[in-house]
Amino acid sequence: MTITAADIAAMDAADPLAKFRDEFVIRDGLIYLDGNSLGVLPKRTIARMNTTINEEWAQGLITSWVGADWVNAPTRIGDKIARLLGAEPGEIIAGESTSINIFKALTAALSLQEGRKVLLTETGNFPTDNYMMQGLARFSGGSLECREVAPEDVLDALDEDVAVLLLTQVHYKTSRIRDMAEVTAKAHAKGVLTVWDLSHSSGAIEVDLNGAEADFAVGCGYKFLNGGPGAPGFLFAAKRHHDAQPVLSGWFGHAAPFDFDGEFKPASGIDRFQCGTPPVLGLAALEEGVDIMLEADMAKVRAKSVQLTELFVTLMEERCGEFGFEFICPRDPAQRGSQVAFAHPHAYEMMQALKARDVVGDFRAPNIMRFGVTPLYLAFADIAEAVERLRAICVNAEWDREEYRTKAAVT
C-alpha cells in the first residue's frame, strides 16, 4: 500500500505539535534534518539574548549576577531539564561541554568506588566519551584501566573490578536505544555505577533517570534542546550520590563561593559539581530552548518522532528502494531514537547533492547518511519532500558530480 500525498496531509492535519513550528526560525524551502547536530534558532531566543545583552549586561552589569539571577542559572535550568528526564529538582546542573561533564561524572563515580579500577564502555561509542575515559586512565598512570568492549559484550564485561560503566543511551550513528533500566540494574548487581550520555536522548525520547535508578548522566544542549551552537551541556547526579567528590573543584562548586575561603569545601547539593564562572550568554540561549521543550509533552514528542522515522523508512523503501540504501538503524521503532541512518557507497556525495537541493543532513564516516528528526519543527510533508529530492538525485545521478566529491570537515 503506497503512501499518498493525501496520507501525508492527513498526518500533518492530525499533528498536535504542528503549532510549535512557528516558534522557530526556518527559511522557506529548507528541509533541515540535522537538528541532532545543531538545533534551529527559537524565535524567543532572539528576544532573550537582546534582554541578556542590552539590559542585564549593559545596564545591570555586575549587579545582574543577583539582580538577573545569573548566579542561579545553572541550577534553575538544571531543574527544568530535570523535568524532561525524570529527575528531581536539585539533581541536574547546566553548564560545561558534554565532554567536561563526562569527566565530572566519571571522576565523581570513581570517588564512590574505592578499590575498583576499571572504566568500562563500548567500542564505536561517540568518540569524545571514550576519549575522555582514555585521558583519565592515561593520567592515572596505571591505577585506572580503560576497557572498551564490543556493544554486545558490555553486559558480560560487568564484574567486581569495574568502577563505572559509561554508555550512550541513543547511539549517534545507529540510533539504537539502550535499555537504561535493564543495563543499570545489571550494573548495580555487580556494584558498578553508571554514567549515561543523553546527548541524543534529551528532548528526543522519553527518559526516566530515577525510574531507571541511573547514577550519573550527561547531555548536550545544542541538539534537540535547541540551545545554540556550542551550548552548555548538563550533568545529572542522583541525590544519593551527592557526597561524591568533585575533582574539578572550582569556586562555583564551593559551599560559599563569595566567602573566598582558602580551602575547598564542596556545596552540599548538585552545586558541588559546578566549577568556574557560569557561561551566562550560552545559558540564556539554552534556557529558551529548554522552555519550549517543556511546553510540549515529551510523550507527544516521542510519538511524533516514531511516526516521522517510520514514514521516512517506509518512503525510502517505496521511493528509493532500488538505489542501494541500507537502513542501519533498528527496525523496531521502540529501539530507535529520533534519527534514521542509511549506509550507501556514495553517502558523502549524496549528502552534498542533497544540500544543493536544500535538504540538510549529516554525513558520518565512512559511508553513513544520518537524518535527524525533530518533532517540534518538522512536518510529515518535510520528510516526504526530502525523500522525493533524494530520489531525484538518484534518478538523475546528480550525486555523481565533481563538486560533490571534495571532503570538508562536517560536524
Place this chain on the structure above:
Amino acid sequence: MTITAADIAAMDAADPLAKFRDEFVIRDGLIYLDGNSLGVLPKRTIARMNTTINEEWAQGLITSWVGADWVNAPTRIGDKIARLLGAEPGEIIAGESTSINIFKALTAALSLQEGRKVLLTETGNFPTDNYMMQGLARFSGGSLECREVAPEDVLDALDEDVAVLLLTQVHYKTSRIRDMAEVTAKAHAKGVLTVWDLSHSSGAIEVDLNGAEADFAVGCGYKFLNGGPGAPGFLFAAKRHHDAQPVLSGWFGHAAPFDFDGEFKPASGIDRFQCGTPPVLGLAALEEGVDIMLEADMAKVRAKSVQLTELFVTLMEERCGEFGFEFICPRDPAQRGSQVAFAHPHAYEMMQALKARDVVGDFRAPNIMRFGVTPLYLAFADIAEAVERLRAICVNAEWDREEYRTKAAVT
C-alpha cells in the same frame, strides 16, 4: 599641592585613549569601577551577536561551523589574545572557564614532570586557583601533594620535588604584580614549570609571556577583555611544551575530530588542549572585546592605568584622608595592577552607599573596597567624581544606614 578640576580636565584632554569610551555602552551618570569583575558591553558586540544568532545560527545552521569559521574560533581568538600577551600564534587557545583552564595547565605541566609530585602555590591566591589544585591533589590519592605557602615564602619553597608553580600575576585583592620573568627563571633553575594566572593581567598590564619564558598561563575573558558575563577564558602553552599530554582529551583536541576515530590522538599544536565543542555564542562576544583591545596600544593602556590609579590614591589622601581608609596595594605603581583597594571597617556598607550614588566597585571579604580601573572607558574625571561621592558618603555618614548592612552575594 592639591589637584584641581583644571588638572583633571587637562589629563582628560591629553588622553590618547579617550576616543575608546564611545566604543562602549555606559549609562550617563554611572561610574563603573568594576571592569575587573565584569567588563562593560562593547557596542560592536551587539551587532556581532545579531549576526551570529540571526545569520550564522538561524540561516547557516550546521554549515556555519565551516562557513562562518566557528570551528576555528578558539585558535583565531587565541592568536589575537597572543598579540596582547607576548605570545606567538598557535600558543593560545580560547575556551572554557579559567578554572578548567587551570586544571588543563596543571595536568599538562605534570605530564612533563615525571617523578615530581608537589603542586606549589601561595596562600591568599584567588580561591579557584587553589581549589583546582586541591581537587587534583585529592584525586591523585596521595601521589600529588598540594603545597600552599605564604606569598613571601614562594621562592624559597622551589625545590626538586616541585613539579609546577601556580601563581597569579596580579593579585585579585592587593593588585600586587609578580615579576613573571624573575619568578619563572628561579622556578626553571630548580626544574619547576610555571602556570601563570593572568585574570587581572590580560588587557590590564603589559605582559610578555615568551619574554619571561613562561611555560603555561590561563586568563579570563570577562574582565578587562570585555568578553561578557561568564565569557570563555584562555590557555597559553609555550610551543616547546606542545608534546604535553592533555587529560581532558575531548574530541576537539583530537588530531582529526571528524574522522570519529576510536582512539584519542592529540592534535599536534595548541589544539590538543581543546576539549568539547566550543561555546560559539560566548566566543563571538569575546572576540569583539579582544578586537577593541588590540586597537588600543597596550603601552598606552598601561600608561593611562598607572595615571588613573595614581590619581585615585592621591585624591583619596587629599579628599578622604581623615576617614580611616587604608590603602592595601603597593605604593609603587610599577608593582601595582589596574585596580586600587582600600581596607575599611565599614567597607561593605560604604560599597552599598556608593552603589546608591551610582558608583560601582567590589566588596571583597572581610573588609576590602576594590576599584577596578579600565583605561578604555574611564576618564580621569570619573575617578575624581567617584572620590567626591565617597567623600560625601563619609562626611554625611551615609554608609551608616540600616539598608546597607544586609549582606548579599557579591561577585
